Amino acid sequence: MSSGRHAPVDEDLIDNTYQGRFELYRGGVLCGWLYYTLLKPNRYALQHTEVDADHQHQGVAGAMVRRVLEEIRARAGTITAICPFVVDFLSRTTTYADLIDLRHPGYSDRESAEAAYAKASG
Structure with missing residues (x-):
């Protein structure tokens, strides 16, 4: 008889x-990563989030961003949000507002972040 619950997935965040x-592993398998640039004194410019094709639409990106933000908080760091996904994630919660570097916050909305990313990639 099943209770309808799934067994917890072993999840590890590696820097x-x-x-x-930052890389997110589930069950020992790399499923997503978030590129960053470490700036002085302890600021992380969160650049770009990617999820492996085999793990898309499984909540990997959101779980990874949460884990990365918690890790940066544990390191007493701050962030500059450049990645459109991270910008969108932050726009939906105030939980991590204390991590945003006030002098260099990054983008305030996903549209601006996506336009800058497209320009830089183009």
């Missing part, structure tokens, strides 16, 4: 400083 990204 891959060599590649400049």
Whole structure:
């Protein structure tokens, strides 16, 4: 008989400083990553979020952003939000408002972040 609950997924966040990204592993499998640039003194410019094609539409990006923000909070760091997904995530909650660097907050809305990303990528 099933209770309808799923077993918790083993989830690990790794700071891959060599590649400049946080990586989210579920069950030992890399499923998403968030590129960042570490700026002085302890500010993280969150650049770009990606989810492996096999793990899309499974809540990976949201879970990863939450874990990254909690990790940066534990490091007493601040963030500059550049990634459109991160900007959108932050716009829906005040839970992480204390992490936003007041001098260098990044983008305030997803549309501006996406336009800047498209310009830089184009």
